[in-house]
Amino acid sequence: MNSKLIFICDRATLSDPGSYGFSVEQNGEPVEGFVVKSNYAYFAYRNSCPHTGSPLDWVEHQFLDADETLIQCAVHDARFIIDSGECISGPCLGESLQTLPIVVQDDGIYLQGS
Ligand code: FES
Structure with missing residues:
Protein backbone atom coordinates (compact mmCIF):
# COMPACT_ATOMS: atom_id res chain seq x y z
CA MET A 1 0.00 0.00 0.00
CA ASN A 2 1.22 3.44 -0.90
CA SER A 3 0.96 5.75 2.10
CA LYS A 4 2.06 8.85 0.22
CA LEU A 5 0.74 12.06 1.74
CA ILE A 6 -0.19 14.97 -0.50
CA PHE A 7 0.00 18.39 1.13
CA ILE A 8 -3.28 20.34 1.16
CA CYS A 9 -2.64 23.34 3.42
CA ASP A 10 -1.28 24.50 6.77
CA ARG A 11 -3.54 23.89 9.74
CA ALA A 12 -3.56 27.63 10.44
CA THR A 13 -5.25 28.18 7.06
CA LEU A 14 -8.58 27.12 8.59
CA SER A 15 -10.39 29.00 11.31
CA ASP A 16 -12.79 27.02 13.53
CA PRO A 17 -15.35 26.78 12.09
CA GLY A 18 -13.90 27.29 8.65
CA ASN A 27 -1.76 9.31 -9.20
CA GLY A 28 -1.81 11.71 -12.15
CA GLU A 29 -5.48 12.55 -11.62
CA PRO A 30 -6.81 15.88 -10.33
CA VAL A 31 -8.61 15.80 -6.99
CA GLU A 32 -10.90 18.76 -6.28
CA GLY A 33 -11.91 18.86 -2.65
CA PHE A 34 -12.44 20.91 0.45
CA VAL A 35 -11.58 20.65 4.13
CA VAL A 36 -13.85 21.80 6.94
CA LYS A 37 -12.74 22.44 10.50
CA SER A 38 -15.40 22.34 13.19
CA ASN A 39 -15.05 21.85 16.96
CA TYR A 40 -11.31 21.15 16.56
CA ALA A 41 -11.96 18.31 14.08
CA TYR A 42 -11.21 18.21 10.35
CA PHE A 43 -13.31 16.68 7.57
CA ALA A 44 -12.67 16.50 3.83
CA TYR A 45 -14.93 15.84 0.86
CA ARG A 46 -14.79 15.95 -2.91
CA ASN A 47 -15.99 19.30 -4.24
CA SER A 48 -18.81 17.64 -6.12
CA CYS A 49 -22.44 18.03 -5.14
CA PRO A 50 -24.40 14.75 -5.24
CA HIS A 51 -27.23 16.66 -6.95
CA THR A 52 -25.48 17.49 -10.25
CA GLY A 53 -21.77 16.92 -9.67
CA SER A 54 -21.19 20.67 -9.68
CA PRO A 55 -18.66 22.34 -7.33
CA LEU A 56 -20.39 23.49 -4.14
CA ASP A 57 -18.73 26.89 -3.77
CA TRP A 58 -19.46 30.05 -5.70
CA VAL A 59 -17.15 32.06 -3.49
CA GLU A 60 -13.71 30.49 -3.25
CA HIS A 61 -13.18 28.51 -0.02
CA GLN A 62 -16.73 29.19 1.22
CA PHE A 63 -18.46 25.88 1.90
CA LEU A 64 -20.36 26.68 5.10
CA ASP A 65 -23.78 28.25 5.57
CA ALA A 66 -24.28 31.63 7.25
CA ASP A 67 -24.39 30.02 10.72
CA GLU A 68 -21.28 27.95 9.90
CA THR A 69 -23.03 24.86 11.26
CA LEU A 70 -23.67 23.05 7.95
CA ILE A 71 -21.95 22.61 4.60
CA GLN A 72 -23.92 24.43 1.91
CA CYS A 73 -24.03 23.96 -1.84
CA ALA A 74 -24.27 27.41 -3.39
CA VAL A 75 -25.93 26.12 -6.57
CA HIS A 76 -29.33 24.93 -5.27
CA ASP A 77 -28.85 25.42 -1.53
CA ALA A 78 -28.47 21.79 -0.39
CA ARG A 79 -27.23 21.50 3.21
CA PHE A 80 -24.96 18.76 4.54
CA ILE A 81 -23.92 17.66 8.03
CA ILE A 82 -20.30 18.68 8.55
CA CYS A 87 -27.55 15.93 2.87
CA ILE A 88 -30.34 16.93 5.25
CA SER A 89 -32.14 19.47 3.06
CA GLY A 90 -32.30 20.32 -0.62
CA PRO A 91 -32.63 18.41 -3.88
CA CYS A 92 -30.20 15.61 -2.92
CA LEU A 93 -31.79 14.88 0.47
CA GLY A 94 -30.46 11.63 1.93
CA GLU A 95 -27.44 11.47 -0.40
CA SER A 96 -23.92 12.19 0.83
CA LEU A 97 -20.78 14.00 -0.15
CA GLN A 98 -17.83 11.76 -0.99
CA THR A 99 -15.38 11.59 1.89
CA LEU A 100 -11.68 12.12 1.19
CA PRO A 101 -9.14 10.54 3.57
CA ILE A 102 -6.93 13.12 5.25
CA VAL A 103 -4.14 13.08 7.80
CA VAL A 104 -3.67 16.06 10.09
CA GLN A 105 -0.12 16.63 11.31
CA ASP A 106 1.60 19.48 13.15
CA ASP A 107 2.95 20.83 9.88
CA GLY A 108 -0.19 20.56 7.81
CA ILE A 109 -3.22 18.77 6.46
CA TYR A 110 -2.55 16.03 3.91
CA LEU A 111 -4.60 13.93 1.53
CA GLN A 112 -3.88 10.26 2.18
CA GLY A 113 -2.55 8.64 -0.96
CA SER A 114 -4.06 5.40 -2.21
S1 FES B 1 -25.79 21.28 -7.45
FE1 FES B 1 -25.74 21.27 -5.28
S2 FES B 1 -27.81 21.48 -4.72
FE2 FES B 1 -27.88 21.38 -6.88
Missing part, protein backbone atom coordinates in the same frame (compact mmCIF):
# COMPACT_ATOMS: atom_id res chain seq x y z
CA SER A 19 -13.44 25.74 5.22
CA TYR A 20 -10.81 25.60 2.51
CA GLY A 21 -11.08 24.42 -1.09
CA PHE A 22 -8.15 22.68 -2.76
CA SER A 23 -7.02 21.09 -5.97
CA VAL A 24 -4.21 18.54 -5.90
CA GLU A 25 -2.96 15.74 -8.10
CA GLN A 26 -3.12 12.12 -7.01
CA ASP A 83 -19.01 15.48 10.12
CA SER A 84 -20.86 12.95 7.94
CA GLY A 85 -21.45 14.74 4.63
CA GLU A 86 -25.09 13.63 4.62
Whole structure:
Protein backbone atom coordinates (compact mmCIF):
# COMPACT_ATOMS: atom_id res chain seq x y z
CA MET A 1 0.00 0.00 0.00
CA ASN A 2 1.22 3.44 -0.90
CA SER A 3 0.96 5.75 2.10
CA LYS A 4 2.06 8.85 0.22
CA LEU A 5 0.74 12.06 1.74
CA ILE A 6 -0.19 14.97 -0.50
CA PHE A 7 0.00 18.39 1.13
CA ILE A 8 -3.28 20.34 1.16
CA CYS A 9 -2.64 23.34 3.42
CA ASP A 10 -1.28 24.50 6.77
CA ARG A 11 -3.54 23.89 9.74
CA ALA A 12 -3.56 27.63 10.44
CA THR A 13 -5.25 28.18 7.06
CA LEU A 14 -8.58 27.12 8.59
CA SER A 15 -10.39 29.00 11.31
CA ASP A 16 -12.79 27.02 13.53
CA PRO A 17 -15.35 26.78 12.09
CA GLY A 18 -13.90 27.29 8.65
CA SER A 19 -13.44 25.74 5.22
CA TYR A 20 -10.81 25.60 2.51
CA GLY A 21 -11.08 24.42 -1.09
CA PHE A 22 -8.15 22.68 -2.76
CA SER A 23 -7.02 21.09 -5.97
CA VAL A 24 -4.21 18.54 -5.90
CA GLU A 25 -2.96 15.74 -8.10
CA GLN A 26 -3.12 12.12 -7.01
CA ASN A 27 -1.76 9.31 -9.20
CA GLY A 28 -1.81 11.71 -12.15
CA GLU A 29 -5.48 12.55 -11.62
CA PRO A 30 -6.81 15.88 -10.33
CA VAL A 31 -8.61 15.80 -6.99
CA GLU A 32 -10.90 18.76 -6.28
CA GLY A 33 -11.91 18.86 -2.65
CA PHE A 34 -12.44 20.91 0.45
CA VAL A 35 -11.58 20.65 4.13
CA VAL A 36 -13.85 21.80 6.94
CA LYS A 37 -12.74 22.44 10.50
CA SER A 38 -15.40 22.34 13.19
CA ASN A 39 -15.05 21.85 16.96
CA TYR A 40 -11.31 21.15 16.56
CA ALA A 41 -11.96 18.31 14.08
CA TYR A 42 -11.21 18.21 10.35
CA PHE A 43 -13.31 16.68 7.57
CA ALA A 44 -12.67 16.50 3.83
CA TYR A 45 -14.93 15.84 0.86
CA ARG A 46 -14.79 15.95 -2.91
CA ASN A 47 -15.99 19.30 -4.24
CA SER A 48 -18.81 17.64 -6.12
CA CYS A 49 -22.44 18.03 -5.14
CA PRO A 50 -24.40 14.75 -5.24
CA HIS A 51 -27.23 16.66 -6.95
CA THR A 52 -25.48 17.49 -10.25
CA GLY A 53 -21.77 16.92 -9.67
CA SER A 54 -21.19 20.67 -9.68
CA PRO A 55 -18.66 22.34 -7.33
CA LEU A 56 -20.39 23.49 -4.14
CA ASP A 57 -18.73 26.89 -3.77
CA TRP A 58 -19.46 30.05 -5.70
CA VAL A 59 -17.15 32.06 -3.49
CA GLU A 60 -13.71 30.49 -3.25
CA HIS A 61 -13.18 28.51 -0.02
CA GLN A 62 -16.73 29.19 1.22
CA PHE A 63 -18.46 25.88 1.90
CA LEU A 64 -20.36 26.68 5.10
CA ASP A 65 -23.78 28.25 5.57
CA ALA A 66 -24.28 31.63 7.25
CA ASP A 67 -24.39 30.02 10.72
CA GLU A 68 -21.28 27.95 9.90
CA THR A 69 -23.03 24.86 11.26
CA LEU A 70 -23.67 23.05 7.95
CA ILE A 71 -21.95 22.61 4.60
CA GLN A 72 -23.92 24.43 1.91
CA CYS A 73 -24.03 23.96 -1.84
CA ALA A 74 -24.27 27.41 -3.39
CA VAL A 75 -25.93 26.12 -6.57
CA HIS A 76 -29.33 24.93 -5.27
CA ASP A 77 -28.85 25.42 -1.53
CA ALA A 78 -28.47 21.79 -0.39
CA ARG A 79 -27.23 21.50 3.21
CA PHE A 80 -24.96 18.76 4.54
CA ILE A 81 -23.92 17.66 8.03
CA ILE A 82 -20.30 18.68 8.55
CA ASP A 83 -19.01 15.48 10.12
CA SER A 84 -20.86 12.95 7.94
CA GLY A 85 -21.45 14.74 4.63
CA GLU A 86 -25.09 13.63 4.62
CA CYS A 87 -27.55 15.93 2.87
CA ILE A 88 -30.34 16.93 5.25
CA SER A 89 -32.14 19.47 3.06
CA GLY A 90 -32.30 20.32 -0.62
CA PRO A 91 -32.63 18.41 -3.88
CA CYS A 92 -30.20 15.61 -2.92
CA LEU A 93 -31.79 14.88 0.47
CA GLY A 94 -30.46 11.63 1.93
CA GLU A 95 -27.44 11.47 -0.40
CA SER A 96 -23.92 12.19 0.83
CA LEU A 97 -20.78 14.00 -0.15
CA GLN A 98 -17.83 11.76 -0.99
CA THR A 99 -15.38 11.59 1.89
CA LEU A 100 -11.68 12.12 1.19
CA PRO A 101 -9.14 10.54 3.57
CA ILE A 102 -6.93 13.12 5.25
CA VAL A 103 -4.14 13.08 7.80
CA VAL A 104 -3.67 16.06 10.09
CA GLN A 105 -0.12 16.63 11.31
CA ASP A 106 1.60 19.48 13.15
CA ASP A 107 2.95 20.83 9.88
CA GLY A 108 -0.19 20.56 7.81
CA ILE A 109 -3.22 18.77 6.46
CA TYR A 110 -2.55 16.03 3.91
CA LEU A 111 -4.60 13.93 1.53
CA GLN A 112 -3.88 10.26 2.18
CA GLY A 113 -2.55 8.64 -0.96
CA SER A 114 -4.06 5.40 -2.21
S1 FES B 1 -25.79 21.28 -7.45
FE1 FES B 1 -25.74 21.27 -5.28
S2 FES B 1 -27.81 21.48 -4.72
FE2 FES B 1 -27.88 21.38 -6.88
